[in-house]
Amino acid sequence: MKSLNVKIWGVRKRASKRPSYNVRWSVADRVFSETFRTKALADHYRTKLVVAARDGEEFDDVTGLPDSMAEKKAELTWYTFALKYLAMKWPHAAPNTRDGINESLASVTIALLDDRAGRPSADLIRQALRNWAFVLPGPTEREVPTEIANTLHWIAKASRSLNDLADPVTAREVLDSFKVRLDGKAAAAETVRRKRRTFVNALHYAVDLGEFKENPLTAVRWQKPKVSSEVDPRVVVNPQQALSLLHAVSYVGGYRRARGRRLVGLFACMYFAGLRPAEAVGLTESDLTLPEQGWGAVVLHRTRPSVGKRWTDSGESHDDRGLKNRPAEDVRRVPIPPQLVAMLREHLAVFGTAADGRLFQSEGGGVVASSTYWRAWQDARTLALPPAAVASPLARRPYDLRHSALSTWLNAGVDPTEVAERAGNSVEVLLSRYAKCLDGRQEVANRRIEDLLNEYD
Incomplete structure (x- = not known):
């Protein structure tokens, strides 16, 4: 009644x-x-x-x-809720975002497990969550190994109630767990921030479902780690160093195999045009304007980020999508200097294009994997730089060529609005991240200051 x-x-x-x-x-x-x-x-x-x-x-x-x-007498556990949240987010999330959501949900789930008899090993719990639970299609739609199925069953039973997060002490414990890596060392600030962002967003969804009146994390006073938004000036190469590195790439893997030679143009696009690696990998011949003399242009409209088969709808290792932080149909036109025009013309003459028109291809004709150009770049650094520079952060990652390009343009006096347009950034991001001095540029500034001071001696 x-x-x-x-x-x-x-x-x-x-x-x-x-x-x-x-x-x-x-x-x-x-x-x-x-x-x-x-x-x-x-x-x-x-x-x-x-x-x-x-x-x-x-x-x-x-x-x-x-x-x-x-209807909610049977309390909703965090694990059950996390599966609901994943099903809501997955279809509309980019592959890299899916990977981040997966990692974050796994971390929260581990932090919210009660001590129950028969606890599997930490490695098995993490494997079950990362590879099976928080991936779509889920474990109910796939054939799951017995060991994994037993682990997921234990997790479902051991997961604490979602309502436990209404307690600020419990919520703080989860947030603090983000700060520690699996090996016990401190986690990177960006990793902590990414996990917290997913956690906050998930609890907003819990509010939408009526599980909480307001996000319980608003009651938690917790110090977020500070994340530097500036590019380390030590990674930026000057034009002479950049050319030495590009030259060294051509020697990687020998002449006949051409492991490095087929990638010279890829790295040159990052340095001379300021392209992101995923933008350079996705370039096709039809995207290029390469006159015999003078400046050319690149029209960007797609990226091919390397994300892993688990996160893409196509099951391929590379996603195929539009430009970063832009509508899918948007394009970006980037003028390219004569040096890059000549290098791309030579690349096309020697290597041609892949079957689908892609400018850069692996030895087997596939999309160039990030691991492939990463290894070639490390070999080139060893060939081009002295030992002290190899051990330093100078151009440690291929992405640092983009940092160097934008810094070069700014130091050349190009208007920040124009630089931002070419780079595909906002002016605010540009000035906060890329307005750095080139390596060795301080000496030029010092001489000018010294010359001025000498005039008054």
Whole structure:
């Protein structure tokens, strides 16, 4: 039967070895109670009862719950909720974003596991979450190894309630877990920030589902690690160093195999045109304007980021998508200097294009993998740079060629708006990240200052 005769008492602390908190209420003179580990959880539960009574909901005199809570009697665990969140986010997320969501949900899930008998090893739990639970299609739609299935069953039983996150202490413990890597060392600030961002977004979804009135993380006072948005000036190469590195790439892997020679133009696009690696990998011959003399142009409209088969809808290692942070149909025109025009004309004359018109291809004709050009670049650094520079951050990653390009343009006096347009960034991002001095440029500045001072001696 249903009743509106409801009375709700306050939260009462129970004396025991492990303190707990009791919520008591009555429906039609029948007393009900629920016990919670913390006062915050008890307060949260009592608030839901009070709101239901205030809204005039009828309470069941058998369960003691209003209709809005009766359906949620079986508490939603974090793990079950995380699977719902993944199903909502996955179809609309980019492959790299999917990877980040997967990693973040796995971290939160591990932090919210109770100690139960039969706990699998940490490696097995992480493998089950990363490779099976938080990937679509999920484990219910695939043939799962017995060991993994048993691990996922244990996780489902050991997962704590989603409502536990209403306790600021529990939420803080989860946030603090982001700061530690698997080996016990401190995690990178960017990794912590990425995991927190997913965690916050997931709990916003919990609010949308009616599990919380507001995001419980708003009640947690937690110091976010500071993430540097500036490019380390030590990674930036000057034009002479850049040319030496590009020249060295052509020697990687020998002349006949041409492992390095077929990648010279790829790295040159990053340096002379400021392209992101994924933009350079996706270039086709039809995207280029290569006159015999003078400046040419590149029209960018696609990227081919290397993300892994697990995260793409096509099952291929490379995604095929539009430009970063732009509508899918958007394009970006980048003028390219005569040096790059000549290098790309030579590349086409020697290597031609892949079957689909791609400018750069692997030895087998496929999309150039990030691991392929990464290894070639490390070999080129060893050939082109002195030992001290090889050990330094100077051009340690291929992406540093883009940093060098944008810094070069700014130091050449090009208007920041024009640089931002060519780079595909906002002016604010450009000036906060890329306005760095070139390697060795300080000497030029020092001479000018010294010359000025000498005039007054």
